Amino acid sequence: MNHTNSDFNPADTPHLASQSPLPSPEDLCAAMLTPVLMFKGDLDHPIYLNAAALDLLGEEHIESAITKLHSSALFGSSEEKEKLIGTLRASGYAEFSTQPRCVTDTIIGNIYTSADQNGVPFYITFLRLEAKLKKQKQFAQDVNSVITHELRTPLTSIKGALEMLHPKVVGPLSDKATALLKIAHTNCDRMLELIQDMLDSNEQTQTQKTAEREVTALAPVLSNIATSLQGYGTYHGVEIRLKSVDDTLAVNVVPSHLIKIVTNLISNAVKASQKGQHVEFWAESSEDKIKILVKDNGSGIPAEIQDRLFERFTRSQWLNEKSTGSSGLGLNIVKTLAETMDGNVSFVSDAGKGTTFCVTLPKALLT
Secondary structure: OOOOOOHHHHHHOHHHHHHOOOOOHHHHOOOOOOOOOEHHHHHHHEEEEOOOHHHHOOOOOOOHHHHHHHHHHHOOOHHHHHHHHHHHHHEEEOOOOOOOOOOOEEEEEEEEEEEEOOOOEEEEEEEHHHHHHHHHHHHHHHHHHHHHHHHHHHHHHHHHHHOOOOHHOOOOOOOHHHHHHHHHHHHHHHHHHHOOOOHHHHHHHHOOOOOOOOEEEHHHHHHHHHHHOOOHHHHHOEEEOOOOOOOEEEEEHHHHHHHHHHHHHHHHHHHHHOOOOEEEEEEEEEOEEEEOOOEEEOOOOHHHHOOOOOOOOOEEEEEEEEOOOOOOOOOHHHHHHHHHHHHHEEEEEEEEOEEEEEEEEEEEOOO
């Protein structure tokens, strides 16, 4: 049952009636660092601006700020404003981007709408400067890059030192020392893998718009991937098999992106497999597309995570006893890279039988 404000009486609920009244929307917005505007009835004259909004407009008084907003076409032309209102009526939320005459930078806005008891629309608008958003995003990427690089160097040194403690180098170790060494080695590998995933994620964000595609023959690329991953498969006790690939198959891709996509999928397939099982991959032609498929014989992907499998930080449990866990970034990287090349990625998973991933990419003709 829905209730309006008039249906509710704090006196009917003694433990609420004795508490202080809730703050008004204006009080809540006043302390926000994000510029906030409130409108009632239309989007012409705001009834409230917080201090951050006044600062954005370069004004000290609400009256002068309202005048400036009214003359600066914050929401664009009349047609654009009407379209925005139509979206708000339909969904209660809208986004917009504009460069009003009152500021020198593009403004990104989010609007939420409701109505009072008389049905008069009420709009609350949050504003952000595009340049500031870009600066914040770049700062986050720079911090991520510095942290990951600074962590990788000492971890690589630690891994090298741990390998020098192997019984084949220093001689027999006690069972306890061997167990502790294995724990240290496993966690070192896990951290290095996480750092690499973070670097890959950061790299694809920065380069996805600038990397150039080229016509790439599939057979040699897939063969090189199979060869490079044999040691990885052997370590996990899983055979990696490449089916025969037609020499005429080619795709229009960024070669490094293609290698990263297939390598990530095979790596996951190996982790999902038990010792003694095998992973196979191959390519096939389908009209104007090329499909690259990677199949394992593991236990399948749990139903509860299938809908969010390609989201960042979604992790699955691995069957292989030598797997070091997952950062939850690998499949998100695969999906993002495929989409930047006008491709897509999908999967079919059967409980107890395994999973097949399919990457679809634009077909190209070899010259």
